[in-house]
Amino acid sequence: MNSKEPLLVIENLNVSYGAIRAVRNLSLHIDKGEIVCVIGANGAGKSTLMNAIMGMVKRQSGNILLEGKPLAEKSYQVVAQGVSLSPEGRKVFAPLTVYENLMMGAFPRKDRENIERDLEWVYSLFPRLQERRNQHAGTLSGGEQQMLAIGRALMSRPKLLLLDEPSLGLAPIIIKDIFKELKRINSEGVTILLVEQNAKQALMLSHRGYVLQTGEILMEGPAHELLANPEVEAAYLGTTKH
Amino acid sequence: MQTLLQQIINGLSLGSVYALIAVGYSLVYSILLFSNFAHGGFLVIGGYICYFILRTAGANIWVAGLAAMLGAGISAILTERIAYKPIRERTNITLYLLIASMGMSIVIENIFVILAGGRFRALPPVIPTKPVNVLGVATTSMFDILSLVTAVVFLGCLQLFLTRTKWGLAIRAAAYDLRVAGLMGVNVNRLVSIVFFVAGVLAAVGGIFLSARYTLYPQLGLITIKAFIAAVIGGLGSLPGAVVGSLILGLAEMLTAGFISSQMRDLVVFLLLIVTLLIRPSGLFGKEVKEKV
Amino acid sequence: MFGGYIDGIIILLCINSIAAMGVSLLTGFTGIFTLGHAGYMALGAYISSLLIIKAGFHWLAAVLLGGAGAMLIAWLVGIPTLKLMGDYYAIASIGLGEAIRLVLENWQSLTRGSRGIPGIPIYTSLPVAIIFFVVMATAMFFLLNGKYGRAFKASRDDYIAASLLGFNTAHYRVLSLAISAFYCGISGALLAGFLSFIQPIMFDMLKSTELTAVVVFGGLGSLSGTLIGTTIITLVTELFRPISQYRMLIYGAVIVLIMIFRPEGIMGQHELHPRLILNLFRKEKSQSAEGGKM
Amino acid sequence: EEVVKVGYLAALTGDWAAYGQTELKSAQLAVEEINASGALGNLKLELVPYDFRSRPEDAVNAVRRMINQDKVVAIVGANSSGVNIATAPVVNQAGVPQIGTVSTNPYVTMDESGKVRPYSFRVCFTDPYQGKLIAYFSAKDLGKLKAAILYDVSSDYSQGLREFFIKSYEDYGGKVVADLGFRGGQDVDFRAQLTEIRNSGADVLVLPNMGKEMALIMKQARELGMNDIVFVGGDGYGEFMWEIAGDAMENSYWINHVSPEDPAMQPFFEAYKKKYNDECKEFVNGILAYDAVYFLADAVKRAGKADAEAITKALAETKGLQLHHAVITMDEFHNPKDKDGVVLIAKDGKGRFYKKVRPE
């Protein structure tokens, strides 16, 4: 299923905030149909990387190519090119209802007739959202908002789905469900770039992984290799009872 | 009784002019969440364009009105592009926008002081002002009826647009968070431009009505303060609120002046504002979304 | 000292700065946007003038009482109205400022209405203005550098978090308003003693707007910025007096430009500090870079 | 050749910009004419105009700048009593004479203790006098004894005029049946007050206001069907009011300093039009600013030098000076003595000379 055809290629990306160089000379690629996972400590630059792809922060230098074509610099154009992000910290539209939030996710789509169907699909992924569809998103619980953020990103039916810590604040049972769903979404042809603290589960789900440290790529490789790597194990996977 | 009816009619007619202004202001507020003090400037621009085209080019009111609406709409877009866009792209602190808008309002006012002089002008009587008798007991003018109808029609269309279309939804989403709206594929700049254009058009209509009903001069924009107050009473960002607030304000002014004391008119306006807000801190129609902690 | 004109400008600068500091406390440090503070200047001016003229007070006592009176009224008005947030308070404050002016205009038996009060003894000499300015600026700097300053900023940045840190935010909002009204009241009283004539129209919304604009211009949350801002705006308007008609246009344009190119104001959130002067005008996305290096 | 520097305090921006701009243009015209005529011998007038944004506190600094930086020997302006009262302490302390153009409040030239301000002058008549003129004309000439008054609470000019009108009107046997206020500036709608006036049965509506407000009031009154009430106003009259009020202006009366139809003023209007390609619609301000400069020039001529003290003395001694709009003699309070009031009647799109009045 891994077609080896690159979907997204990043070359020598640099991003700075004032004097802080958050992403340094970073190169990575994601092939069509892959799930790629980026792990790293707090402040490693993972979110910055995601935001740079989406055009939410300014790229200082470097190229990003989507299917061989340069990726736009403005976020709305990036979305139009088929990339969508579930951002860190959820960022749901608080005063809009759950339903309206999901419809915002579908904003760039032209195929109106399929939107209803996808809405049902998202509701089936997260039944809680259906229950709460007319509640203002701002009053949802943390986990419910997270579900909404993921659902909203899915509603655009992207080629490439970016998820910044999707498991943040979710109950264990939901995390399992979500990871299972991600696998299924992926098998339906959506390529996924995932940033996770829940590194072990994320790597188990992914094909390949990158380890980020202070803005630079420290390691990369097939997910199972990283899982087995003692250094990675010690630094990022933790020795938990689970 | 007759006096009461007359004052009510006076109040409604004043209120409808406020409404035209308040709706445009509220529209901008609903998306960028700041009080655009330059709105009064768009009004003045619309008024002057209409005036000069009527006076010098001798065009008819429809042409002049259209030109004024276009002109004010485009000026509104330009104002946004020049003065607000750089700010909102940098920061989400709306206070900066508010100050910039005050600056812009000073700039626009003084451009006209220089170009057109400070003189008071009036549109030729293109809009019928002849008295119309209401039920045989009170008098109003064609003009007032027209302005009330115009306000209601514009508002109705806007309201439909906002609640029924996906662009309307996008406006409300962008109102909450511009950056994340961009993340949804909304071309935020275009969206904001559209909003400003509509606001500018509304302001021009208000400006034409104001300069025909009253007079045209560079400081005419000051009247928008009353319209702002009306919008706040109605609930910022709520278009029906803007209209209802305007009518209430118009009525309050006229009834106070008529039955209590004309000097107390503004005092009552401010009291009304404050009392309304104390009872309903986000205005009559404003939604009070309690922040979740 | 330097000839009347320069003296006059310095005095006016001191007077404006005192008022601007008041507004800076409220808007810059407590996050409450006001467009009605000229009303408190009016209160200070009228109270002190009337005390001097009608009750024969010594001017110094009258000035202080002018400030105190403005403060008292602000406090009374603030308790109910400061529940309003954001633009709601801003618009309401226009109403409050105008209401004060309206009362002054209509209470003719006491204030002579819009005809104003002439013949106020001129007591705001250069040294008086400078002394008042220095004392009040120092007090404000001191106040902000310490627990009150942090409490104000906390209620500005996130009033829910602040109350969850044990701050009675309502109390701090009212306190901030009261202090700022005191500053504006003193400033108004000094203005009365400088012009010897006051009229309600001097304290209209334009004046309020100017005060706030100056504060934003200097940098919200920076007192030294407020002072620099006041100085620049005052001097620029003086400087451009000969090109008369274009003066207000330039004034407006300057406000817009500063918002575009440096929306955080001249000083941002920073106080004047030798280290900062070097990279004052360097463009940056956020304050973090500086914060990190210090 | 010696230059006589004269400050001109003009409201070029802000609410009074329309008046201030006309004043400055007229004053400049006068200066050019006087210099060209050589009437001052080797003295040459030079105008130093500063804007004061229609704000008194700004005016104080402008005046200080004129005196201390530019070393003017006299100041003309401003067009507002409030401004002249605010600047009076400065000019009187510095000893530089200042001539108000349309500053009609008594306190412009008199301090609170009732003493004359030695360096303050004006070319217009005062509010008490104007109030009396309006009262006299309404009661005696028109025979209207039930007056309504609608004045601007926020304007010192309007408030003063109202007070003096009411005082005199009752002496002449009239009765004020409605006394209502409004706030100038933002308020543009007066129908509430007018409805009340309509109910009061007044037969004359007295308007002691600025032109914009008066025009709007008249227009709205006629719209409310108040067709019989007569309007009488003060020197706020301006030709631009026709544009706003249109037919509602017809047959209203205006007490004024001067008539625009006055043959003596026609050369001025023509010169103004020629120089600026614009009608001098705010003609009262224009003419009084113009004549204020002539008034000053006469004093300069008699003083013979660019010296503030000498000019002040000459100004105070002015007697029987023929200006364009009137003959003036300074009284002990530096007001032109017994100037006739001119009554204008608005007819056929223009303010026309109706008669002169001098109340008994």
Added chain:
Amino acid sequence: MSSYILELENVNKFFGGVHAVNDMTFSLKKGELAGLIGPNGAGKTTIFNLITGVYDCDSGHITFKGEDITGLKTYEVIRKGIARTFQNLRLFPRSTALENVMTACQQHHNYSFLEAVTHLGRWKATEREIKMESLELLEKVGLADRAYQAAGTLPYGHQRRLEIARALALKPELLLLDEPAAGMNPEEVQELNLLIKDIHKTFDLTILVIEHHMELVMEICPHVICINFGAKIADGTPTEVQNHPEVLRAYLGEEVE
């Protein structure tokens, strides 16, 4: 007086039709380290909000140190000795990390208004103390080197720790932590475990922590309460709760090891 520091008695909270907290009753002994778990939207954060007075209870009572605190204003509750962190971070983003902590720390130090405007009297010594204590706390949570960075620009995980430091600066007797480990990797969670245990010991605190990271709750909390749909479904030791069928079904998932 009971030995309980915090007691909830039949507390109910509705949001429109949502019964967010349903007849909740539980108590914490002084010095306990307890965990509060439950599925998303179960009402955990709402319970914190009720305790701290952010929301008013619709019915029921909350007692702190034997004193009824139901209906008190937020800041009054906090002053009784309760501190909390937030699920959605609520730092003062434009202030530095140090200032954030100092803002909380000053609640226990006093000088008068007069001393504040003159910088005389106790001002200098007190301000120094506040600063020193705050720096110590930053050190404790491992943020000493970030003291002067604006809080809003810290990485997410650091911001969470800064919140803990800020809450500790209030010198509370009861500390409520709302998902402190969110956004941390397992390694960092381990560090956090140690940190929580450490502060529990050194500051002699009662701690109630909401978490979805089971490796944290089960390891450090001797007392675990699990809720669902606003109602309590289990209350006991980690092992008891972990094996409670209802908890397994509703929260952990069937195949939990």
